[in-house]
Amino acid sequence: MPRVYVKPYSEFRPDEYIRAKSKEEVVSLLKQYGEAARVVGAGITIHEMGVLGFLPQVKKLIDVRAVGLDYVAVTGKWIKVGGSTTVGNMGDHEIFRNQPIYQTVSEAADSFPLQVANAATIAGNICSAVPIVSMPPVLMTLDAQVVLLGSSGERILPVDSLYEDYLITKMKPDEFLTEVQIPLRDGKGASVYVAEKTVAADYPTVSLSASVFLDDGGKVKDCRIAMGSVGRTARRLPEAEKTLRGAKMEAQSYARAGEAAAKEIDPSADLRASHEYRRILTRYLTKKALGRVAEKLGVK
Amino acid sequence: MNTDLEMTVNGFKTILKAEPYENLRDLLRKSGYTSVKKGCDVGGCGACTVLANDKPVYSCCVLAAWADGKTIVTLEGLAKDGKLDPIQRTFMEKGAAQCGFCTPGFIMVSKYVVEHKPNATEAEVRKALGGNLCRCTGYVKIVEAVMAAKEQGLK
Numbered sequence: 001m002p003r004v005y006v007k008p009y010s011e012f013r014p015d016e017y018i019r020a021k022s023k024e025e026v027v028s029l030l031k032q033y034g035e036a037a038r039v040v041g042a043g044i045t046i047h048e049m050g051v052l053g054f055l056p057q058v059k060k061l062i063d064v065r066a067v068g069l070d071y072v073a074v075t076g077k078w079i080k081v082g083g084s085t086t087v088g089n090m091g092d093h094e095i096f097r098n099q100p101i102y103q104t105v106s107e108a109a110d111s112f113p114l115q116v117a118n119a120a121t122i123a124g125n126i127c128s129a130v131p132i133v134s135m136p137p138v139l140m141t142l143d144a145q146v147v148l149l150g151s152s153g154e155r156i157l158p159v160d161s162l163y164e165d166y167l168i169t170k171m172k173p174d175e176f177l178t179e180v181q182i183p184l185r186d187g188k189g190a191s192v193y194v195a196e197k198t199v200a201a202d203y204p205t206v207s208l209s210a211s212v213f214l215d216d217g218g219k220v221k222d223c224r225i226a227m228g229s230v231g232r233t234a235r236r237l238p239e240a241e242k243t244l245r246g247a248k249m250e251a252q253s254y255a256r257a258g259e260a261a262a263k264e265i266d267p268s269a270d271l272r273a274s275h276e277y278r279r280i281l282t283r284y285l286t287k288k289a290l291g292r293v294a295e296k297l298g299v300k
Numbered sequence: 301m302n303t304d305l306e307m308t309v310n311g312f313k314t315i316l317k318a319e320p321y322e323n324l325r326d327l328l329r330k331s332g333y334t335s336v337k338k339g340c341d342v343g344g345c346g347a348c349t350v351l352a353n354d355k356p357v358y359s360c361c362v363l364a365a366w367a368d369g370k371t372i373v374t375l376e377g378l379a380k381d382g383k384l385d386p387i388q389r390t391f392m393e394k395g396a397a398q399c400g401f402c403t404p405g406f407i408m409v410s411k412y413v414v415e416h417k418p419n420a421t422e423a424e425v426r427k428a429l430g431g432n433l434c435r436c437t438g439y440v441k442i443v444e445a446v447m448a449a450k451e452q453g454l455k
Contacts, residue, residue: 012321013321014320014321015320016320017303017320017363017365040363041366042357042361042362042363042366043323043361043362043363043365043366044343044358044361044362046363047323047360047361047362047363048342048343048361050321051341051342061320061321061363061365063365088355110427113343113346113358113430113431114355114356114409114412114428114430114431115343115346115349115356115357115358115409115431116343116357116358116361116431118352118355118356118357119352119357119358119361119362119366199344199433200427200430200431201343201344201345201346201430201431201432201433202344
């Protein structure tokens with residue numbers, strides 16, 4: 001298993017800040033510098049991880065702002081979000097704001113402090129692979145995928161299978177995230193984001209995103225539940241989802257899903273919560289999230 | 301290696317030199333804008349809040365280079381011709397400061413709220429101020445100050 005060696009407060013001293021002018025230039029710079037280079041948006045995660053001593057190897061910062069990846073576009077089968085789009089702008093887009101199927105995105109974006117949402121990019125939120133950030137679980141519940149551009153061309157990975165371990169993604173050193181793609185879906189569906197925080201500016205102690213689709217008989221046709229802060233990476237909860245499929249949206253189903261969720265996670269303890277408390281929160285948030293989805297779907 | 305950054309700070313076009321790893325707060329502080337406070341260093345307290353292109357950001361956790369080409373406003377840029385900004389005045393009138401360390405950050409977010417969300421309810425104001433911590437006032441006076449500034453702004 002790959003390990004991350006953490007030396008607290010080791011020097012974070014990149015010697016160059018490079019403004020790339022095209023995607024091709026980003027790829028060639030990444031190929032040239034390898035592990036010593038890091039793509040940077042606003043630099044929020046990079047700065048924090050740098051201060052905490054996670055990035056002593058990083059010597060070149062590659063700014064991708066001029067590459068033209070700041071957009072939200074609804075085209076054909078997909079909602080396409082450029083990697084440099086800020087979390088705030090993404091959440092304010094009308095499709096995420098107004099359509100219940102994708103609303104978890106806006107709700108998660110609103111949970112960020114204003115000062116972070118205005119600067120943090122969606123690519124940074126995904127690629128930092130920090131298990132406590134909000135967007136990866138949200139994107140997992142929407143079956144999103146990411147487009148990675150590298151020296152051997154483009155490839156596509158579902159967000160669900162992007163993470164290898166704590167702070168480690170399956171991206172190659174010469175790859176960077178250009179676009180997030182969320183499939184457009186029809187049907188009677190809704191999604192929500194819920195989280196518990198110590199204070200509003202903090203990362204969530206536990207965050208959970210859920211999306212549910214009902215069939216004509218009012219039973220659950222399809223559902224996704226994903227969480228942050230309950231393991232070494234953001235993750236889906238397949239067992240909890242299984243208990244919900246085919247079930248009615250009612251209190252017993254929520255409780256069953258909550259129990260399954262609390263069983264299948266492997267939370268760690270830190271200064272925000274013990275693992276036992278994270279299990280309690282998981283049970284509670286699962287019920288709360290599913291209750292709110294039911295409300296949105298008009299289930300009484 | 302220093303990078304030249306061209307930005308507009310409080311209405312003045314300037315070129316500031318920053319190291320690649322330097323954050324915006326350190327750059328502003330060493331350039332004389334000391335209203336930008338160093339609190340927690342990792343985006344948890346809001347004392348370093350400045351407006352970048354009219355939107356509040358934590359200047360401690362964005363890189364200085366991120367602000368290249370942007371318009372930055374710090375607390376120093378609010379008063380015009382010796383006259384305080386309405387939000388500064390209501391903070392004074394309502395007694396919304398005790399030790400004052402968090403106040404510049406609070407005023408910058410409040411300025412954004414007053415200008416861009418003039419119809420915000422008290423709950424929405426509280427939500428918008430969620431990214432800032434104050435260990436003295438208990439927030440009541442601060443919220444009162446923002447509501448008062450909003451009302452005066454509507455007149």
